[in-house]
Amino acid sequence: MAALFLLARHFASAYPWLLAVRAFAEAAMVGGLADWFAVTALFRHPLGLPIPHTAIIPANKDRLADGIAAFLRSNFLTVQVVTRRLAGLDVAGALGRFLADPAQQGGAPRLRQGAASLLSDVLHSLPGEQIGAMAKAMLHRQLHKVDLAPLMGQVLEAAVADGRHQPMIEAALRWAGLTLEANEALLREMVHARAHALIRWTGLDESLANAVLDGLYRLLAECIVDPQHPLRVKLDGLLVQWAQDLRHDPETQAKVARMKEGVLAHPAVAAWIDGLWLRARASLLEATQAPEALTTGRMGAGLASLGAALQQDVRLRQQVNRFSRRTLAGLAVRHGAGIVALVSDTVRRWDAGTVALRIEAAVGRDLQFIRINGTVVGGLVGLALYGLDHLL
Structure with missing residues (x-):
């Protein structure tokens, strides 16, 4: 110019x-x-x-840092913004498609290899006892949190309603018959010991023992072959009542809770959890050596079934998406201030x-x-x- x-x-x-x-x-x-x-x-x-x-x-570098932090806080890290951004995010659908057919997802091999490498690094870098203690403590906490009685009541009530308890009753009756047969001599001895001397002298104690055994055998046989036998109907009623008590009776629930606490405090349970952790750690280490195996065999079939369920079950997909939105929104609330402070402090140090x-x-x-x-x-x-x- x-x-x-x-x-x-x-x-x-x-x-x-x-x-x-x-x-x-x-x-x-x-x-x-x-x-x-x-x-x-x-x-x-x-x-x-x-x-x-x-x-x-x-x-005005410091003012710039504060301005960037305030912009992030106001426009990205609030519950309303995160929820609105995630409203149309179909986490369950994407996860379902990946699990159902990971081979069709372009990043599946890299994702699988990356996850396996990360898991392997974690398992090898931290002491096995430390991870084991954390895993076992978490499992103990979850087991203690489980309200077992209502859960048992629901399962038992559903089983009785569908008739799925009948095979268990028949198995119990057959077990009673076999137990009776194995201890027949003991029962005869009990009848003989409790009989009057005159009855033993006349030999009626043997006839009485035979009558008792025959009656028990006949009762068990009739109960096994007749689902409508009065004894089985009575047993069904007792199971229904027990299911109701498990769900609604505080005294029954307290008894089950005490039994659960006693079982969890038993050394055998601690040993079982230790063995469970060792097997799980060994399986995880083996899986990290061959991450492609996670999508084959039984585990692959299970993951594929889960993926199909996430795609086809509308209610399940909604629940997973709702949980994802709540989790991410919670992370924004809990850690948003820390993220903003990190950005602000980083710019200030420049x-x-x-x-x-x-x-x-x-x-x-x-x-x-x-x-x-x-x-x-x-x-x-x-x-x-x-x-x-x-x-x-």
Whole structure:
């Protein structure tokens, strides 16, 4: 623009129309220099001169950090924003498609390998006893939290309603018959010991023992072959009543809870949990060596079934998605302040010159166009003013 101004000024006497070009070039120089000053003043002192209100970004680095943190907090890390952003996110559907057919997902091998490597690093880096103690403590806590009585009541009530308890009753009756047969001699001895001396002298004790055994055998046989036998009907009623007590009777629930606590406190249970953890750790280590095995065999079939259920069961998918939204929203609430503080502290620790250079490098091309646009706009304004001056 300076060269154009000098040329137009030199030849204006010979070519009067160059006066308009000179006015354009003169205003363009002013516009370009003004925009150069404005853009430069954002990042440093123009020409190194400490002019007030220049080097704005370095001078206000801490305010910039707080502003970025406040922007993140207000626009990304609130419950309302996270919930709204996740409203249309189908986590269950995506997970279901991956589990149902992981081979069709492009990142499945890398995801599988990455997860296996991470799990292997965790298992090898932390002491086995430490992880085991954490896993066993978590399992103990979960077992103690389980309200066993209502759960047992629901299962028993459903089994009786569907008739699924009948095979168990028949098995118990057959077991009673076999037990009776194995202890027949003991029963005869009991009858003989409790019989009167006269009855033993006449030999009626043997007949009495035979009668008792025959009666018990006949009763068990009739109960096994007749589902509507009065004894089995009575037993069904007792099971239904027990299921009701398990679900609604506080005394029964307290008894079951005490039994559960006694079982969990038994050393055999602790040994079983230890063995369970050792087997689980060995299986996990084996799986990390061959992560592709996770999608084959029984485990692969189980994961595929779960994936199909997540895709087809609308209620299950809604529950999983609702849980995902609540979990992510909870994470935003619990850890949002920490994330914001991390961003703010990181920017505050940056050197002022580093901040200016990083921002300038990120938008450098646009800054150059600002200068060009200022030059062109300034020139057009100068040309317009030149035209108005001659018209008026």
